[in-house]
Amino acid sequence: MQKIRIGGVPEHFNLPWHLAMEDGLFEDIGIDLEWIDFPDGTGAMNRALRNKEIDLAVILTGGVIKDIAHGNPSKILQLFVSSPLLWGVHVASDSPFDNIDQLQHAKAAISRYGSGSHVMAYVQAKQRGWDTTALRFEEVQTLDNAVAALTEGKADYFMWEHFTTKPIVDAGIFRRLGDFPTPWSCFVIAGREAFIATHSQPISDLLQVINTVTSDFKQIPSIDRTLAHRYEQQLPDIQKWLELTSWSQQQITAEEISLVQARLLDLQMIDTVLDVSEYIKK
Numbered sequence: 001m002q003k004i005r006i007g008g009v010p011e012h013f014n015l016p017w018h019l020a021m022e023d024g025l026f027e028d029i030g031i032d033l034e035w036i037d038f039p040d041g042t043g044a045m046n047r048a049l050r051n052k053e054i055d056l057a058v059i060l061t062g063g064v065i066k067d068i069a070h071g072n073p074s075k076i077l078q079l080f081v082s083s084p085l086l087w088g089v090h091v092a093s094d095s096p097f098d099n100i101d102q103l104q105h106a107k108a109a110i111s112r113y114g115s116g117s118h119v120m121a122y123v124q125a126k127q128r129g130w131d132t133t134a135l136r137f138e139e140v141q142t143l144d145n146a147v148a149a150l151t152e153g154k155a156d157y158f159m160w161e162h163f164t165t166k167p168i169v170d171a172g173i174f175r176r177l178g179d180f181p182t183p184w185s186c187f188v189i190a191g192r193e194a195f196i197a198t199h200s201q202p203i204s205d206l207l208q209v210i211n212t213v214t215s216d217f218k219q220i221p222s223i224d225r226t227l228a229h230r231y232e233q234q235l236p237d238i239q240k241w242l243e244l245t246s247w248s249q250q251q252i253t254a255e256e257i258s259l260v261q262a263r264l265l266d267l268q269m270i271d272t273v274l275d276v277s278e279y280i281k282k
Contacts, residue, residue, distance in 0.1 A: 001032045002202040007045045008058035010037040011164050012231045012241065013081055013187060016213045017058070019220075025213070029205045040141040043112025049074050049192055056191040056203075060085070060116040061252070062123075062182065064190050065260045067114060068279055069270040073193045075281045076257075078207060079248035080214075081186035086244065087120050088162040090174040092150040097157070100177050101128065106156035107136040109146045117159050122267045124159070124180050132267060147173060163241045167232060184260050188252055196281055214247035251280060 008014045017035060020026060026033040036054055038044045042063035048054045050072055057064070058080050068074055091097050097106065104125075110118040118137065125132045138155035140146045147168060149155040159180065168174045189207070196203060217223065228238045254276040264270045 001027075001030055002199070003032045003034065004056060004199070004202065004206065005034045005036060005054045006056040006058065007036045007038045007048055007054040009041055010039055011161065012227050012233070012238070013245070014058055015227060015230065016210060016217050016247070020209055020213045025209050026206065029209060031202055031206055033206070039143065041111040041115045041117070043115035043118070044141075046072055046114060049190070052192065052194075054192075055195040055199075056189060056206075058187055059190050060119075061185050061188050061256075062119045062260055062264070063114065063116045064188060065257065065279060066119060066264055066269055069261070069264070069272075069274060070114075074190050075193055075196060076252055076279055077189045077191055077196070077203065077281050078251045079185055079187070080189050081245060082248035082250075083186060083244060083246040084181040084184070085116070085186040086162040087117075087124075087159045087180045087182070088165050088169070088176045089124070089178050089180060090150070090158045090160065090165060090169070090176055091156060092153075093172050093175055095150070095156065095175065097177065100124075103157050103177075104128070104130045105134065107138055107154075109138045109140045109149045109155035109158040111141055111143075111146070112139060113137070119264075119269065120159050120180065120182065122269060123183070123263060126263075126267055143168075150174065163233065163237055164231075166234070166237050170234070183263065184256055185248070185252065191281075211249035215249055217247060218242060 042060040045057040045059050046067040089100050108121045122132050138149055140149045146158045162179055169176050224238050228235045257276050257279050261273045
């Protein structure tokens with residue numbers, strides 16, 4: 001039995017992995033898959049890849065490309081979710097801010113430096129014509145800590161996936177000022193180069209299993225109810241999310257990597273543009 005450690009966020013996007021594990025689909029092909037939750041997101045997963053604490057990660061596209069550019073010895077194996085991620089822009093319920101433009105000089109809560117919430121704060125600021133060199137951040141690590149930071153006034157706004165934070169908005173803890181979709185695909189599956197080099201066949205088998213599951217995921221009977229129950233979401237919200245979300249079974253394109261690099265370079269979040277081959281498994 002081949003042991004593989006994989007990290008991902010504890011969110012609805014990753015239910016296909018859990019269903020496959022519960023059905024024994026990885027065990028059937030000789031893989032002992034250990035799933036490790038990363039509630040603090042992409043920055044923590046990048047660090048875990050660098051530290052050899054995990055072998056693979058289901059990770060935000062922009063975040064892992066940024067970290068590979070900064071020396072993370074990892075490669076993208078394929079896309080996982082090809083639709084954009086819808087980032088909600090949130091403030092505390094009693095915040096004086098009423099629209100996103102008022103946040104130009106406000107402090108953003110981010111999970112970690114280099115995380116998706118960090119990258120997207122820059123992307124949004126650039127799109128709105130703000131001075132990105134003046135952005136201020138409060139590192140909070142987790143969603144629970146972000147709630148505390150906004151509630152206690154340590155930070156002014158927080159960008160996180162729309163549907164994950166919907167229950168917090170519904171409870172009147174956050175107000176959502178608007179949404180900001182990523183200009184690229186949500187998630188990729190990435191792995192440590194050293195692990196990929198020595199485990200080519202098990203990785204290929206693993207990808208074949210998860211791709212089979214995701215290709216049929218939306219057709220699973222009552223999958224909307226299963227998602228709503230597991231992730232404590234309202235059924236209409238999950239149904240809307242399913243309509244907006246597309247899983248992929250293909251490698252990321254060179255064009256998309258170039259797009260992400262160009263945006264990150266423009267934001268001065270990377271220093272140079274690398275050849276596409278530096279990012280993807282050959």
